[in-house]
Amino acid sequence: MKNGMIECSVCHSKLVSPTTKSISRAYDRHKTRVSSKQRVLNVFLVVGDCMLVGLQPILVYMSKVDGRFKFSPISVNFLTEMTKVLFAIVMLFFQARHQKVGEKPLLSISTFIQAARNNVLLAVPAFLYAINNYLKFIMQLYFNPATVKMLSNLKVLVIAVLLKIIMRRRFSIIQWEALALLLIGISVNQLRSLPEGSTAMGLPVAMGAYIYTLIFITVPSMASVFNEYALKSQYDTSIYLQNLFLYGYGAIFNFLGILVTAIFKGPDNLDILQGHSKATMLLIFNNAAQGILSCFFLKYADAILKKYSSTVATIFTGIASAVLFGHTLTMNFLLGISIVFISMHQFFSSLSKAKDEQQNGMDELRDVQENHRSKESFIDIAAGANEEAAHRIGSDERQPLLPT
Numbered sequence: 544m545k546n547g548m549i550e551c552s553v554c555h556s557k558l559v560s561p562t563t564k565s566i567s568r569a570y571d572r573h574k575t576r577v578s579s580k581q582r583v584l585n586v587f588l589v590v591g592d593c594m595l596v597g598l599q600p601i602l603v604y605m606s607k608v609d610g611r612f613k614f615s616p617i618s619v620n621f622l623t624e625m626t627k628v629l630f631a632i633v634m635l636f637f638q639a640r641h642q643k644v645g646e647k648p649l650l651s652i653s654t655f656i657q658a659a660r661n662n663v664l665l666a667v668p669a670f671l672y673a674i675n676n677y678l679k680f681i682m683q684l685y686f687n688p689a690t691v692k693m694l695s696n697l698k699v700l701v702i703a704v705l706l707k708i709i710m711r712r713r714f715s716i717i718q719w720e721a722l723a724l725l726l727i728g729i730s731v732n733q734l735r736s737l738p739e740g741s742t743a744m745g746l747p748v749a750m751g752a753y754i755y756t757l758i759f760i761t762v763p764s765m766a767s768v769f770n771e772y773a774l775k776s777q778y779d780t781s782i783y784l785q786n787l788f789l790y791g792y793g794a795i796f797n798f799l800g801i802l803v804t805a806i807f808k809g810p811d812n813l814d815i816l817q818g819h820s821k822a823t824m825l826l827i828f829n830n831a832a833q834g835i836l837s838c839f840f841l842k843y844a845d846a847i848l849k850k851y852s853s854t855v856a857t858i859f860t861g862i863a864s865a866v867l868f869g870h871t872l873t874m875n876f877l878l879g880i881s882i883v884f885i886s887m888h889q890f891f892s893s894l895s896k897a898k899d900e901q902q903n904g905m906d907e908l909r910d911v912q913e914n915h916r917s918k919e920s921f922i923d924i925a926a927g928a929n930e931e932a933a934h935r936i937g938s939d940e941r942q943p944l945l946p947t
Contacts, residue, residue, distance in 0.1 A: 588840055589852040595833040596852075597859035602826040603680060604868065614818030616680035617800040619827055620673065621815060624794035626831040631786040638783055649781055658780050662788045664773040669792030671766035673800065676830070678759045697729055697756075699850040701764035706846065709768055721890035725854075728882030731875055767849070771841040778842070786838050851887050 606612060639649040647654055700722050706712040714722075774785055805812040840849040857880055864870045 584839075585844055585848070588836060588844065589848070589855070592833070592836050592840065592849065592852045593856040593859060595829055595836065597856035597863065598829050599679070599826070599833060600860055601863055601867065602822055602829055604864070605822040606820065606826055612680060612818070613820075614823055615801070615804060615812055615815070616677050617797055617804060618815040618817070618819075619680075619823060619830070620676040621794060621797035621801060622827050623676070623830040623834065624790050624797055626827060627790040627834055628787065628794055630831065630835060631783050631790055634783040635781065635787060638781060649784065655784075658777075658784050659788060661777050662773060662780060662785055664769070664776070665785065665789045666792045668766040668770035668773065669789050670796050671762050671769070672834075673793055673796040675759070675763040675766060676797075677800070678755060678762065681755055682759055697726065697760045698764045698767070699725060699847065699854075701760055702767055702846045702850060705764060705768040706771075709772060717892075717894060718890050721886045724882055724886035724889065728879045728886060731879040731882060767837075767841065767846040770838075771846050774838065774842040782838060782842055785842075786835070789838065790834070847890075851890065854883055854887060857883065 606614070635649060642649065703712075703714060703719075703722055707714065770789070774782070777785065801812065801815065811817065837849060840846070840852075861870075861872055861876060861880070865872050
């Protein structure tokens with residue numbers, strides 16, 4: 544790519560490189576023409592995400608022994624990434640076998656190298672995800688599963704701000720108000736949620752919990768937005784090929800984390816299966832399935848829908864933690880989750896999207912007008928060139944250029 548232009552490797556034609564605004568605008572137009580298959584896919588993604596995200600903090604809680612983890616959380620994350628790499632490889636072979644005649648082979652070395660260069664940005668969200676997956680275990684030391692799920696919903700506001708800055712996404716005033724209601728609902732649920740009298744890392748538990756919460760919110764939010772941008776900017780690349788790069792980077796970062804842990808805590812930490820149980824095996828498969836669904840969300844839907852679907856999982860997590868572990872569903876939790884659902888309904892209502900769709904229509908009209916003006920300018924240039932050529936053709940067209 545040179546000077547904002549992309550050259551085709553086959554026909555050597557040049558195209559304008561897509562910017563963040565063009566990517567966002569193209570996706571906004573895609574949303575207005577959602578097919579029935581796309582709606583079915585969205586429903587499947589939301590339902591599957593609700594189940595998997597709801598089970599994740601419960602499985603983490605079940606993996607604790609006497610309030611602590613007998614295994615290394617980084618080993619769980621490494622095995623999760625390797626599971627996702629294996630899934631991506633299997634699906635890539637399956638997709639390659641069903642390619643149409645004339646399509647560029649997915650398994651060729653040239654295709655792999657070119658895709659790796661174009662998707663190198665996926666290393667950034669992979670690194671951020673590696674940090675976030677470790678923080679998920681740390682947060683369980685401070686909060687019960689339902690509270691962890693509610694805290695994670697704070698990410699939606701940070702994601703919205705990052706989408707507006709990086710992806711140039713537009714949100715109506717009603718949608719911003721819905722996000723404010725989401726924060727209020729989470730705040731109501733968090734009243735008196737911190738345990739008293741305990742400490743961690745030499746800090747009062749409240750201070751340690753707030754620090755981890757701040758990192759727990761910002762890091763995955765940045766990861767989601769960067770991942771969505773990376774996936775959508777290379778939209779024509781196979782999602783399984785992109786997943787292979789993303790999960791491969793994640794496995795590398797987690798393996799480096801295992802090596803660093805072994806240096807500081809001893810070589811016993813190199814045993815990635817140490818301290819694991821049936822609950823941790825279920826946790827690994829759950830995290831792998833959740834990560835795979837997240838990529839489909841970010842490429843074919845968006846991060847906002849992903850976070851709201853995770854919000855729906857809060858009810859499942861709260862009820863399941865109350866049934867399995869005896870956690871009390873307080874009035875604060877019930878009021879908070881009610882406000883969260885009101886926020887979700889307001890954000891996705893047709894009234895909140897009216898202004899956004901009108902803006903999209905104005906953008907499309909502006910694009911049509913710009914294309915029309917460009918065509919007119921081309922016609923004027925061509926007409927001027929013909930007129931000049933006609934003016935030069937005459938009886939003196941063969942006269943010497945220099946005077947004699």
